[in-house]
Amino acid sequence: MIELKGVAKTFQRGDHVVRAVTSVDLTIEGGEFVTVLGPSGCGKTTLLHMLGGFETPTKGTVTIDGQVVTGPGRDRGMVFQDATLFPWRTVSANVAWPLEVNGVPKRAARLQSAALLEKVGLEKFGNAFPGELSGGMRQRAALARTLAMEPSVLLMDEPFGALDAQTREIMQEELMRLWQESDLTVIFITHDISEAIFLGDRVIVMGVSPGRVIEDFKVELDRPRTAEARNDPRILEYRSHLWGLLAHAPSSPSGNGSQIT
Amino acid sequence: MFGNLNSVLRERPWIISIGFAGVVLALWQYATIQSWFPDYILGPINIVAEFVAMFHRGELGDQVGASLRRALTGFAIGSGIGVVLGLLAGVSRVFRDLFDLTQAFIHPIPKIALFPAIAVLLGFTDQTRIFIIALSAFFPAYLNALNGALGVDPRMIWVGQNAGAARVRIFFQILLPASLPRTVVGLRISLMVSFIMMVATEVVGHSNGLGAGLMRAYEEGVYGEMYGGILAVAICGVLSNAALAMISRRLLAWQAIGGVQRG
Known part of the structure; x- marks a missing residue:
């Protein structure tokens, strides 16, 4: 179980203070698939970085199964928007890397890496370099590398945001399948309403200025969910409800309050 | 047509x-x-003939050996320290602030100007020459490694921290390869500078090597040997540069594949 209590994060930007996230209280059960939806600048990426332990909250605490998060850890695997694969290593060596870090001998690591690549449908591309892969394939490889850490929580930061519409839907369905076969908890950031609904058990809607949670919304679509679920009439209802929320949320004057670059 | x-x-x-x-x-x-x-300017064919004659007399081999040892030792020490400190300064604010002022003051000094000052301490010895070469090779390596490291996507480092990798592993397996394209540019400049400083330090004080040979030929008025020596310096420089270029092409082979990643 993941618990956020009064979590806030402020940045100093020159003379003024940017309130990226203010006072977020949230409880996420083990095995849940939670999507976080919001416009840019709402602090959703900052929130994810705090869960990952890459940034520390200015106020409040993040706990996982009662343990306060103080830094990054293999229990929480991060997948970034652009895959951040190591371009100097082959795909298979990329996936094997977290295993080698853990002291798994090279040969055994390569075998496990092959199994992981098969799981994400990249079994034929182990010897390729990341530069040779399409965007979708790179995200599959990055996912395999993260899974190699055997995390209990997957933190995904708009992982399909840069993909074309068709590839994105295929990736969503594969992620669904992978998650349904596992006992992973997934926290998935997106600014795409349909993606948030299709993937999530819950949609956490965030607003800007300051970044905060404006709604915690339950998605009642059936599990296990497959491509069929996209035709469920309830999706239209959900969409218009979420559209309404986002449209009425005040817009950020400066935007991008949550970007790290 | x-x-x-x-x-x-x-x-x-x-x-x-x-x-x-x-x-x-x-x-x-x-x-x-x-x-x-005028007579003291030789044609290319005469220079090559002179060079071949020197080679056969056996004097060139000793000179080249002495010079290359100095240049490459100085290059290895200076650029090695430069790359390590540059990468450290690139990832750590503390290191960057630590070196910044010192570096900014020493960098603009033509290192050859320090030659007498170092010679007071160590004499006109090999150590002095290698020190000057190393100091000159340090700066291009340091500055390019620093900029290479500053340009690394911080999330690459996060991937390493996420996996629980130790700092040393992150340094050698993520930071170093990720900043390698830029670092290699620095190394190539450092190598060229090492050759320049090799000749510059050899013409002063009683030395051996190509630079000293050039100076002696000048003083004795045997211009043929002077040009033969210059040709030998040029050949050493070209071959060393080609060797470094070949090594870096192998190390950076991944860069040529499919271009650069998004983001």
Whole structure:
């Protein structure tokens, strides 16, 4: 179980203070698939970085199964928007890397890496370099590398945001399948309403200025969910409800309050 | 008819390079045959003949050996320390602030100006020369490694921290390869600078090596040997540079594949 209590994060930007996230209280059960939806600048990426332990909250605490998060850890695997694969290593060596870090001998690591690549449908591309892969394939490889850490929580930061519409839907369905076969908890950031609904058990809607949670919304679509679920009439209802929320949320004057670059 | 010539040249660009060099050399040779230049300027053919003669007399081998040992030792020490400190400064604010002022003050000093000052301490010895070469090789390596490290996507480092990798592993397995394209540029400049400083430090004080040979030939008025020595310096520089270029092409082979990743 993941618990956020009064979590806030402020940045100093020159003379003024940017309130990226203010006072977020949230409880996420083990095995849940939670999507976080919001416009840019709402602090959703900052929130994810705090869960990952890459940034520390200015106020409040993040706990996982009662343990306060103080830094990054293999229990929480991060997948970034652009895959951040190591371009100097082959795909298979990329996936094997977290295993080698853990002291798994090279040969055994390569075998496990092959199994992981098969799981994400990249079994034929182990010897390729990341530069040779399409965007979708790179995200599959990055996912395999993260899974190699055997995390209990997957933190995904708009992982399909840069993909074309068709590839994105295929990736969503594969992620669904992978998650349904596992006992992973997934926290998935997106600014795409349909993606948030299709993937999530819950949609956490965030607003800007300051970044905060404006709604915690339950998605009642059936599990296990497959491509069929996209035709469920309830999706239209959900969409218009979420559209309404986002449209009425005040817009950020400066935007991008949550970007790290 | 020029269309055909164009396509031939596009496929074999080296024809242009070699052609141009050939024309310059031919003009130079022609000018010396016609005695357009004073006697102390030799034509390219005479220089090569002189070079071959020196080679056969065996004096060139010793000079080249002594010089290369100095240049490459200085280069290895200076650029090695430069790359390590540059990468550290690139990832750590503390390291960056620590070196910044010192670096900014020493960098603009032509290192050869420090030669007498170091010689007071160590004499006109090999150690002094290698120190000056290393100091000169340090800066291009340091500055390029620093900028290479600053340009690394911080999330690459996060991937390493996420996996629980130790700092040393993150340094060598993520930071170093990720900043390698830029670092290699620095190394190539450092190598060239090492050769320049090799000659510069050898002409002063009683030394051996190519620079000292050049100076002696000048003083004794044997211009043939002077030009032969210059040719030897040039050949050493070109071959070392080519070796480094080959090594870096192998290390950076991944860069040539499919271009750069998004983001």
